[in-house]
Amino acid sequence: MHILFEPGFFSSSPVRTAVVMGAVTAIVSAIVGVFTVVRSQSFAGHALTDVATTGGSGAFFYGLSPLVGFIGAGVIGAGAMDLIGVQRARSRDLATGIVLGAATGLAALFLFLDTTKSATTGATQQILFGSIFTINPRVIPIAIFLSGVTLLLVGVIYRPLLLNSLNADLASARGIGVRTVGLLFMFALAVSVALSSIAIGSILSTALLIGPAAAALRVTRTIGAAMVVACILGVATTWLGILLSYDSYYWVSSGQGLPVSFFIVSIALLLYLVSGLPVIRRVVETGKLGTVA
Amino acid sequence: MSEVPVLEVDNVSLSFSGRRILDGVSFEIHRGEFTGLIGSNGVGKTTLLRIVLGLQRPGAGEIRVLGLPLSRHSRSLGYVPQKVVLDPDVPLRARDLVALGLDAHRYGFGRRTKQQRELVDKILCDVDAEHFANSRVGSLSGGEQQRVLIAHALVSQPKLLLLDEPLANLDPKSVQEIVALLHRVSSDHDVAILLSAHEMNALLPVMDRIVYLTEGRAASGTTEEVVRSDVLSKLYGHHVDVLKLHGRVLVVAEPGAEAGDIPDHPTLTVS
Ligand SMILES: Nc1ncnc2c1ncn2[C@@H]1O[C@H](COP(=O)(O)OP(=O)(O)OP(=O)(O)O)[C@@H](O)[C@H]1O
Ligand SMILES: [Mg+2]
Numbered sequence: 001m002h003i004l005f006e007p008g009f010f011s012s013s014p015v016r017t018a019v020v021m022g023a024v025t026a027i028v029s030a031i032v033g034v035f036t037v038v039r040s041q042s043f044a045g046h047a048l049t050d051v052a053t054t055g056g057s058g059a060f061f062y063g064l065s066p067l068v069g070f071i072g073a074g075v076i077g078a079g080a081m082d083l084i085g086v087q088r089a090r091s092r093d094l095a096t097g098i099v100l101g102a103a104t105g106l107a108a109l110f111l112f113l114d115t116t117k118s119a120t121t122g123a124t125q126q127i128l129f130g131s132i133f134t135i136n137p138r139v140i141p142i143a144i145f146l147s148g149v150t151l152l153l154v155g156v157i158y159r160p161l162l163l164n165s166l167n168a169d170l171a172s173a174r175g176i177g178v179r180t181v182g183l184l185f186m187f188a189l190a191v192s193v194a195l196s197s198i199a200i201g202s203i204l205s206t207a208l209l210i211g212p213a214a215a216a217l218r219v220t221r222t223i224g225a226a227m228v229v230a231c232i233l234g235v236a237t238t239w240l241g242i243l244l245s246y247d248s249y250y251w252v253s254s255g256q257g258l259p260v261s262f263f264i265v266s267i268a269l270l271l272y273l274v275s276g277l278p279v280i281r282r283v284v285e286t287g288k289l290g291t292v293a
Numbered sequence: 294m295s296e297v298p299v300l301e302v303d304n305v306s307l308s309f310s311g312r313r314i315l316d317g318v319s320f321e322i323h324r325g326e327f328t329g330l331i332g333s334n335g336v337g338k339t340t341l342l343r344i345v346l347g348l349q350r351p352g353a354g355e356i357r358v359l360g361l362p363l364s365r366h367s368r369s370l371g372y373v374p375q376k377v378v379l380d381p382d383v384p385l386r387a388r389d390l391v392a393l394g395l396d397a398h399r400y401g402f403g404r405r406t407k408q409q410r411e412l413v414d415k416i417l418c419d420v421d422a423e424h425f426a427n428s429r430v431g432s433l434s435g436g437e438q439q440r441v442l443i444a445h446a447l448v449s450q451p452k453l454l455l456l457d458e459p460l461a462n463l464d465p466k467s468v469q470e471i472v473a474l475l476h477r478v479s480s481d482h483d484v485a486i487l488l489s490a491h492e493m494n495a496l497l498p499v500m501d502r503i504v505y506l507t508e509g510r511a512a513s514g515t516t517e518e519v520v521r522s523d524v525l526s527k528l529y530g531h532h533v534d535v536l537k538l539h540g541r542v543l544v545v546a547e548p549g550a551e552a553g554d555i556p557d558h559p560t561l562t563v564s
Contacts, residue, residue: 038380038383157400159397160397160399160400163393166393169372169374170372170374173372174397222385222389223385225384
């Protein structure tokens with residue numbers, strides 16, 4: 001037992017908070033991530049994390065909860081991208097780039113101010129790379145509530161969003177408000193990104209958004225199955241990351257564990273690479289995983 | 294005919310940045326009819342179909358579907374767009390795309406009923422797509438995807454099916470198969486069809502009516518009424534000859550006239 005779980009893993013309250021927060025984040029990221037990959041909006045997802053960074057660092061500077069900053073900025077950023085970008089993929093890409101640039105500039109300013117204010121690099125570290133072990137347990141109910149709302153939103157727009165993601169012409173011919181559905185999804189994306197910014201940091205949250213979803217999309221035959229598999233992969237990745245990070249405290253003599261984010265991102269990358277192996281592809285083609293619904 | 298037409302296109306005109314694309318186009322489609330919308334590239338076929346769907350506002354004129362002014366959410370129309378690119382990396386089976394034709398406009402939760410699933414199966418059979426119903430739709434061939442898209446448009450049981458160049462990019466054998474399939478589906482499902490193409494020959498055996506579009510103007514009627522030297526000459530504004538050969542039609546411009554606007558470039562292939 002001790003080979004896997006170092007002493008105190010289960011009795012530590014920061015670990016319990018991290019395990020819950022990690023699971024919640026991973027599930028929302030997985031569901032939203034599947035649509036993000038299908039809609040080729042990884043870049044928008046990544047831009048929203050930078051926007052969230054701006055909000056998080058700004059909130060820190062003004063002494064507000066980073067969660068408020070992450071989400072507020074994310075939602076505003078999503079709206080801004082929708083306003084600038086019309087429906088075409090090309091201008092959507094452009095709009096993303098513009099918002100991304102503006103947000104990163106502001107983030108640089110706030111992070112600078114945060115550092116001078118608190119006279120440490122702790123704030124920067126926390127905002128960019130997350131702080132899953134130091135999350136205030138009071139954040140958990142809020143995070144669970146926001147996740148629920150986001151999942152509900154994605155559930156409600158599921159079918160219009162899916163057809164719209166496959167082909168905008170088919171969707172508008174069915175009378176679907178392509179613009180509305182796209183904007184609602186951007187809001188879901190913003191909240192999902194804000195949650196993972198808190199857990200694993202804003203610059204790494206794209207990895208949790210895209211990694212498990214992209215791997216799941218490779219090995220499944222329906223969108224529903226992809227979502228289930230992405231959730232399983234996402235939660236497993238986060239929990240394993242937390243475990244390894246906790247254990248790593250005992251590996252190095254510096255008396256400090258290695259960052260959770262590092263482990264999560266590495267595992268996510270590994271999963272994606274494995275999902276592309278010919279062996280796995282063959283299993284999918286012969287239909288073994290296809291019936292997961 | 295006393296029944297209301299499925300579609301009335303009434304004096305529709307449209308200009309894009311000063312350029313007249315459609316100039317007083319009028320025609321009707323009646324229940325169960327197969328109509329070919331024929332015209333060369335850039336003549337405005339896609340634009341006209343988008344106007345009929347309510348996706349594009351006409352500059353002037355009116356569209357009525359089943360006698361009623363077009364509302365944007367009309368469920369009586371099925372549509373297969375001209376170029377549909379389906380990503381092979383998206384895990385979506387052909388049957389999933391067809392099922393979305395039933396309920397993609399619905400928000401909220403809810404499982405598909407047994408009845409709905411059976412309807413999807415039946416439509417897949419009707420378009421001969423049952424043997425690839427469980428394959429990823431993005432990795433199917435062009436002809437196979439065309440069948441799935443037709444099923445997607447058909448499953449909501451529309452009164453009129455609009456197909457934008459469904460025969461482009463298909464080899465002659467697939468063209469014949471799809472045309473025969475559409476003809477069969479049209480009578481089995483009591484659905485009228487408006488199909489755009491730049492080549493009319495493949496459609497001659499099945500077309501009830503033709504809408505011949507050139508330079509923004511349209512002539513419509515049965516093929517006997519429209520595909521005639523005097524009618525088409527008037528439409529083109531210069532003399533053209535219509536030759537009928539081995540059951541095929543060749544539209545030929547007189548020497549010296551601009552031949553580029555003639556959709557059926559004469560070919561000497563004998564089929
Ligand atoms: N949104 C738009 N803005 C400006 N011009 C347009 C627009 N849409 C279409 N056009 C122009 O209208 C004309 C008709 O286009 P349309 O796509 O309807 O032709 P088409 O008959 O479908 O051609 P094809 O056979 O190549 O598909 C073209 O010259 C095109 O450039
Ligand atoms: Mg066209």
